Amino acid sequence: MSGPVDLHSPAVREFWRERHLCTVTTLRRDGSPHLVPVGATLDPAAGLLRITASRTSAKVRHVLAGARQVAVCQVDGARWCTVEGLAEVRDDPESIAEAERRYAERYRTPRPNPERVVLEVTITRLLGSARLQA
Template sequence: MAHDPRELDDAFLAFWRERHISTLTTARPDGTPHVVPVGVTFDPATGTARVITSRTSRKARNVAAAGPEGLPVAVCQVDRARWSTLEGTAVLRDEPAQVADAERRYAERYRTPRENPDRVVIEITVRRVLGRA
């Protein structure tokens, strides 16, 4: 079921604040899908999802390889019959302020992340929202 990203109801937004592990799907350079478990935060006000990771991770390298125009990606979370997928375009951010903001958001939803001097943010501009929450 598709939803207007600007008009998500309270139950749907609450689902994206609860602690759930998600999956991130990116495309490898050969076009095959790369799917990994991640922690993700979603800011409905800006339509932005964020995943923190190491710059050397496969997911970060897949996004970086797409260049400044970004890479189409999807993040998905499931809890029994409730599920949601956020689809959009991802870019890699390494500015200290962007990384600190993403770490703060991650800590609010999950826990304080460990120190990582190679941390970057996969920032997703959400274009489509699917699910049933």
């Protein structure tokens, strides 16, 4: 069984601290989905998910063009979780530093990138496998 999961449940929080790659789906101008692998970090206290990206990437261009609805999913065997929400592109130094710090905690220190921006997703829905619904 799968369905809504609680952003603040210990199982969900732990799953999003483990090192897993994710995918983000954005929408092209024609409405077709664009899906790419990303590293993502969950901030339950703020109700946000963050993705660092280059400002020239397609996912960033889609959001800047107004396609703000995104979905981010991670899977590990029978466990999965999808975050849906509205994305904004942040390019201020504080937002980038916070996203880099969180990325380093979950994955590794990100390589230098002067074109780095942050896709900051305000979470509107969280879905997951039965193993995360406990």
